Amino acid sequence: MAKQKKAKTIGELKKAGYRPVSIREEMRRNLIAALKKGQKIFPGIIGFDDTVIPQIINAVISGQDIIFLGERGQAKSRIMRLMVNLLDEEIPVIKGCEINDDPFNPICRACREMIEKEGDDTEIVWMPRSERYGEKLATPDIAINDLIGDVDPIKVAEGRYLSDELTIHYGLIPRANRGIFCINELPDLPERLQVGLFNLMEEGDVQIRGYRIRLPLDVLLVASANPEDYTNRGRIITPLKDRYGAQVKTHYPTTIEDEITIVEAERRQFSDDDLECYVPRYMKEIIAEITHLARSSSDINQRSGVSVRTSIANYETVLSNAIRRAVTIGEKVAIPRISDLPYIQASTGGKIELESFEETKEDKVISDLTRRAVLKVFNRYYDIDEFQGIINQFNGGFSVETSDTRPAKAYISIAREMIGLTDMTNRVVDSERPEELAAAMEFAFEGLHLNKKLNKSRSGDKTIYGK
Ligand SMILES: [Zn+2]
Numbered sequence: 226m227a228k229q230k231k232a233k234t235i236g237e238l239k240k241a242g243y244r245p246v247s248i249r250e251e252m253r254r255n256l257i258a259a260l261k262k263g264q265k266i267f268p269g270i271i272g273f274d275d276t277v278i279p280q281i282i283n284a285v286i287s288g289q290d291i292i293f294l295g296e297r298g299q300a301k302s303r304i305m306r307l308m309v310n311l312l313d314e315e316i317p318v319i320k321g322c323e324i325n326d327d328p329f330n331p332i333c334r335a336c337r338e339m340i341e342k343e344g345d346d347t348e349i350v351w352m353p354r355s356e357r358y359g360e361k362l363a364t365p366d367i368a369i370n371d372l373i374g375d376v377d378p379i380k381v382a383e384g385r386y387l388s389d390e391l392t393i394h395y396g397l398i399p400r401a402n403r404g405i406f407c408i409n410e411l412p413d414l415p416e417r418l419q420v421g422l423f424n425l426m427e428e429g430d431v432q433i434r435g436y437r438i439r440l441p442l443d444v445l446l447v448a449s450a451n452p453e454d455y456t457n458r459g460r461i462i463t464p465l466k467d468r469y470g471a472q473v474k475t476h477y478p479t480t481i482e483d484e485i486t487i488v489e490a491e492r493r494q495f496s497d498d499d500l501e502c503y504v505p506r507y508m509k510e511i512i513a514e515i516t517h518l519a520r521s522s523s524d525i526n527q528r529s530g531v532s533v534r535t536s537i538a539n540y541e542t543v544l545s546n547a548i549r550r551a552v553t554i555g556e557k558v559a560i561p562r563i564s565d566l567p568y569i570q571a572s573t574g575g576k577i578e579l580e581s582f583e584e585t586k587e588d589k590v591i592s593d594l595t596r597r598a599v600l601k602v603f604n605r606y607y608d609i610d611e612f613q614g615i616i617n618q619f620n621g622g623f624s625v626e627t628s629d630t631r632p633a634k635a636y637i638s639i640a641r642e643m644i645g646l647t648d649m650t651n652r653v654v655d656s657e658r659p660e661e662l663a664a665a666m667e668f669a670f671e672g673l674h675l676n677k678k679l680n681k682s683r684s685g686d687k688t689i690y691g692k
Pocket residue numbers: 319322323324325326331332333334335336337
């Protein structure tokens with residue numbers, strides 16, 4: 226809007242033909258324009274194109290407040306923050322106003338008095354959309370003055386009356402006027418605050434220290450909640466629940482493919498890496514599969530959910546263990562393999578909640594999930610019957626030793642000795658790098674073991690596969 230010569234006063238703004246609109250009209254107008262141009266509305270959000278995003282679009286077109294229902298780690302916060310992109314790049318506000326007053330329709334007394342005195346010379350500033358988003362995590366100890374406001378004792382001491390709105394110190398929501406305000410974990414908001422919030426949004430007035438104050442704010446309210454808390458009777462007062470026009474249910478990635486895409490986009494990357502890293506496709510699938518299996522495991526508390534962050538952290542961990550190996554023994558490329566998987570205990574442990582409270586059980590749950598994931602992915606790549614020749618060699622007395630510290634070169638001699646092995650590993654390797662071959666061999670041996678074709682024993686940090 227009028228970028229070439231930005232208005233600096235109310236008079237200039239009038240001359241430029243500025244017409245104020247409510248936040249709902251503004252978002253709706255910009256959304257429809259973006260849809261017409263075929264723009265991606267929520268860039269970087271994966272797997273929600275046919276489920277969550279159409280519902281958000283409908284809610285914005287309807288001008289509805291939105292509550293997002295979902296377990297942890299379902300990109301709820303990210304989506305809510307991205308809604309800022311539907312706002313104008315900048316809007317004019319009265320200079321110095323604490324609640325971003327519209328120059329043509331000021332709410333606060335201070336602005337109204339200023340305009341009475343200065344008229345068209347009243348100064349305005351342009352507020353970028355990045356500043357028009359506020360959020361707060363609801364906790365039982367949150368107070369009304371945090372959210373809505375309080376009487377400022379200094380202003381009272383200056384001789385103002387308590388009922389005078391000039392004595393208010395505004396809270397987070399009034400400060401988000403003409404913007405988006407998000408309350409995370411809404412059911413945890415104490416009931417009297419829910420009442421205050423409802424009155425503010427619905428009636429445009431608030432009670433502060435017993436005084437009723439008019440505050441017709443223009444705020445789009447979004448919130449997030451765990452579905453179980455939300456449906457729990459009494460956790461949210463009914464009128465507030467009704468106030469949210471749209472309930473949008475989020476979900477975890479439905480496919481392994483989406484899970485991997487998110488992991489690759491979100492994992493921590495370092496620019497100082499001069500060591501080459503490569504993660505085989507089947508290892509990515511195993512990491513994603515562990516999380517997917519965890520989301521349907523009866524040992525794990527599904528109310529808390531299993532975030533995509535579990536996949537991300539596990540991916541980082543196995544890659545780091547491969548880097549540790551490569552650097553320690555002087556290999557050229559870091560490639561994660563099956564023997565790196567036990568290290569995900571550290572990155573999975575904090576991200577799942579067990580149904581039972583036995584401390585020792587966690588390790589077992591995680592290693593069971595890992596085994597099931599490897600088996601599933603192995604059987605996706607291979608038909609066990611194809612390995613009959615290799616199994617025969619093991620039955621004839623062949624055995625192999627693997628470990629996460631064993632150099633890849635040591636695996637090459639095994640591949641040379643065992644007839645038909647490279648025919649199988651070639652199916653999952655892209656290069657002749659020994660590190661890649663070592664990883665593919667571990668995948669094959671573990672797959673045979675999990676299909677009950679090979680025994681596996683441990684000796685120190687070594688794993689021995691054999692008859
Ligand atoms: Zn104002």
